[in-house]
Amino acid sequence: MEQKFYDAMSDCPVIAAVKNFEGIERCLESDVKIVFILFGNLCNISEIVGRVKEAGKIALVHIDLIEGLSTHEIAVDYIRKNTKADGIISTRMNMINRAKELSFYTVFRIFVLDSRAYQSIEKQKRQIRADFIEILPGVMPKIIQKINKLSSQAVIAGGLITDREDVIDALNAGAISVSTTNQDIWFM
Template sequence: MDFREKVMAERKIGAAIRRHEDMEEAIRHPRIRTIFLLNGDINKLPSLVNRVNKAGKVFLVHVDLVEGIGKDAAGIHLLKRMGVAGVVTTKSNLVKYAKDEGLLVIQRLFIVDSESLKTGIRVANNVKPSAVEILPATIPTYVVNDTKKALNLPILGGGLLKTKQDVTEALEKGIDFISTSRRDLWEI
């Protein structure tokens, strides 16, 4: 099953979780299928993975932001054993480890100028993640087009989205899927 089917599944919005109460809402939310954990620690992770999986949702962990997970092959292996569907990371070596474990991998690219765009595309081309997430999602259309053309991967967008119009504009630029921590945007 490919990334679009497994993670996106005809949906356009995923829940990015920073607060415990948002996790509870995301698990119960009928429109949310994909949950991205953006903080926390390894001690709480097993019960979260269990609850999210039991709810039939896709759970991805931002391995760079969750405390206590080794930023190495052993840490990625532990996440696989816990039952996460995939990881989000900015680190190329973790992309490789996660792919070796058979996990879905989203490589985050922070686009601040034309050089960071070139570098992000080059790095992602080398490690071949399942998808890339561009931050911020409010970037110019040509950035999305250049990234899609160069990588031929699903493009997620996150960051600096505050309104429904922001989300609509990001999707109209060609971004395939949005990750957001704003509960009001989960309804879109």
Template sequence: MLGQNTIIPSIRKLKYLDAALKSDSPFILLSDVHIGNLKSLTKKCHEENKKVIVHLDLVEGLTKDTKGVKILKELFEVDGVISPNQRIVNAAKKIELLSIYRLFLLDSRSFESGMKSLEKCHLDGIEMLPAPFAVHFVNAIKKAAPGVPLLAGGFIDTPETIKQVFNAGFHALTTSKSELW
């Protein structure tokens, strides 16, 4: 799914979509969308040969459950889902959407909870946030989920941070900083 050193544009403001479509990334993460514009945005991305990933929790007007995942695929034709909810990730995988588990590293409790969730997830990737902190946990995640591609996100705002993330062993990263795409 993910090539080595892939920078995935995360679109939080639609005014940056055209720049993202010109990027080298084969993926676009639509971070803030609603059901009224998702189909046309997905179509526009597909016309530029980009795969569309959405964060289910950030799609306004859509239920945050397995039915919502099915609607994302069948009605909106997205290619993948990112979510911190293992049930959502597993539902996406079942219907052959790219399934990426988002793991927030807030404290030791959230890390332990995330590690337990990994045991129950069937994934195409794991995104760890925030990236500058995630670099310290790469080996633990690789051990818990061998062979699963790792992504980093959050607070990626300089070329130095990108280099740090890739040197730590991540396959890809997500960033909303258009100058880094």
């Protein structure tokens, strides 16, 4: 199942992370193949995902950021039943595990803010069942390299990606892709 995701990243290593309707419309004009949806609510998430899917793009919903959804696994079932999403992004292991059971693509988002956060990844590495790990901020080439060696999941670098150099540095450090809300990068 992951092959479609890998192929899309191979075609375009930039992932559009969108946080509003304007971002959705703008990313649909770009060559990006994968869209991380970082906004929405119970009433409009199906419509948002539908727009992305109609454009032939892979849609992943950051389930933690959808207003009205709980932190319980039933939220993943809701996304599966009520949208055409290809997968989810979450900081919660229970959500990732449920999404795997439902055959979703899964991205486990980790904020690497200090050495404790890095050590936590090391301790949890056997428990992480996600298809991909997204580390934020994504402008830490040395940390990307270390996490790549530590984890069996491919690494996506996200957060604070501001220019072409950041993209190249993250990819050279071993990230398979970068996610960014910076619309200029979507059109590089």
